[in-house]
Amino acid sequence: MMQITSRKFRDVKIENFNLTSEFNIAIEQAEKKYRLLINRKYNKHRKKLFSDVVNFIKTDKIGIGDLCYMPSPTADINIFISQKEYTSKDFYTKLEILDSAITPNYLLWFLDQKPVKEYILCYGVGAIFTYIPKEVFYKIEIALPKRNKNPKINEIILHANDSVFRILLDQYYQQYLDNFKKGNFMTSAILAGAIAETFLHNYLLEVGLSEQLLNQKTLGAIIGLAEAYLVDREILDFPLVHFKDVQKLRNSAVHPALAKGKIEREEEFESKDFDCFNNIIKYFGL
Structure with missing residues (x-):
C-alpha cells in the first residue's frame, strides 16, 4: 500500500517551504519525534506557543545579558546569552522573552533538546550562513517549567549539517x-x-x-x-x-x-x- 503524507496548509505557507517528497517525509518524521516529546515528557506542563512568549527584535546594539540569535561563518546558528556588548551598522537579532516564567537559560535548555532542534533544523536554509525563518520558531510549543528552573546553559548551537x-x-x-x-x-x-x-x-x-x-x-x-x-x-x-x-x-x-x-x-x-x-x-x- 502506498504511504501518503499530508501537510497542513499553514506549514506550506512558510517561507522556503519545499513540496518535494523527500523534504516532507523528513519533516513528518521530525515532527512526530517533537510531538512525542511534548505530549509525553511534558504532558502535565502548561504550554505556550513560542510566538506568545518570545519576540524576535532587530537591533544595532546588543547588551550584556541579551539573548542573541547569530549565524556563524561555520554555517551553524548560535543562540547565546551575550557576555559583552556588540555594536554594528548592520542589524543583530535578539530574542526578547515576554513571559516571566521563562528565563533565557531555560529557553536555551528547552531548544537544545534533540527532538526540538531536529524539527527546527528541518526548515534551515542558507548558502553561506544557515537561516531559519522566525515563523518556524513560532510554531514551537514551549513547555513552561512547573517550578523555578534556571539551568546553567548559556549557549546552544544548531548545526547546519542537520538541515534537510x-x-x-x-x-x-x-x-x-x-x-x-x-x-x-x-x-x-x-x-x-x-x-x-x-x-x-x-x-x-x-x-x-x-x-x-x-x-x-x-x-x-x-x-x-x-x-x-x-x-x-x-x-x-x-x-x-x-x-x-x-x-x-x-x-x-x-x-x-x-x-x-x-x-x-x-x-x-x-x-x-x-x-x-x-x-x-x-x-x-x-
Missing part, C-alpha cells in the same frame, strides 16, 4: 552534475538557474533583507535587489556578473521563444556556457 534543505540542495546539485556529464545541457541550465536563485535569495536574507521584500521574487528581480545592496559596499569579488550570465543561460533553456530561437540559429549549449555557474559554486561552496 541542505541535503536537498546537495541532491539538486548532484542531479545537475549527472545531467551535465551526460550532455543534457538544457536540463543542466535549468537546474543551474534554480540553484543560483537559491544561493542569492538566501544570501540576501543573511545580510538583512526582509522575507517580505524577497517573497515571490524571480531570479531577475533578486539580482536587481542584490545589485542595489552592493552599490555602497566594497564587496569587489561578489559574482554578480556571473549571476546575470546564469540568468541568461537559464532563460535560453526554459523560455520557449528563446529556446526556439537558439535552435533556429543552430546554436548548441556547450560546457563553456556553464563557467558562470562554476564561478558561483566556487564563491559560495556546495
Whole structure:
C-alpha cells in the first residue's frame, strides 16, 4: 500500500517551504519525534506557543545579558546569552522573552533538546550562513517549567549539517552534475538557474533583507535587489556578473521563444556556457 503524507496548509505557507517528497517525509518524521516529546515528557506542563512568549527584535546594539540569535561563518546558528556588548551598522537579532516564567537559560535548555532542534533544523536554509525563518520558531510549543528552573546553559548551537534543505540542495546539485556529464545541457541550465536563485535569495536574507521584500521574487528581480545592496559596499569579488550570465543561460533553456530561437540559429549549449555557474559554486561552496 502506498504511504501518503499530508501537510497542513499553514506549514506550506512558510517561507522556503519545499513540496518535494523527500523534504516532507523528513519533516513528518521530525515532527512526530517533537510531538512525542511534548505530549509525553511534558504532558502535565502548561504550554505556550513560542510566538506568545518570545519576540524576535532587530537591533544595532546588543547588551550584556541579551539573548542573541547569530549565524556563524561555520554555517551553524548560535543562540547565546551575550557576555559583552556588540555594536554594528548592520542589524543583530535578539530574542526578547515576554513571559516571566521563562528565563533565557531555560529557553536555551528547552531548544537544545534533540527532538526540538531536529524539527527546527528541518526548515534551515542558507548558502553561506544557515537561516531559519522566525515563523518556524513560532510554531514551537514551549513547555513552561512547573517550578523555578534556571539551568546553567548559556549557549546552544544548531548545526547546519542537520538541515534537510541542505541535503536537498546537495541532491539538486548532484542531479545537475549527472545531467551535465551526460550532455543534457538544457536540463543542466535549468537546474543551474534554480540553484543560483537559491544561493542569492538566501544570501540576501543573511545580510538583512526582509522575507517580505524577497517573497515571490524571480531570479531577475533578486539580482536587481542584490545589485542595489552592493552599490555602497566594497564587496569587489561578489559574482554578480556571473549571476546575470546564469540568468541568461537559464532563460535560453526554459523560455520557449528563446529556446526556439537558439535552435533556429543552430546554436548548441556547450560546457563553456556553464563557467558562470562554476564561478558561483566556487564563491559560495556546495
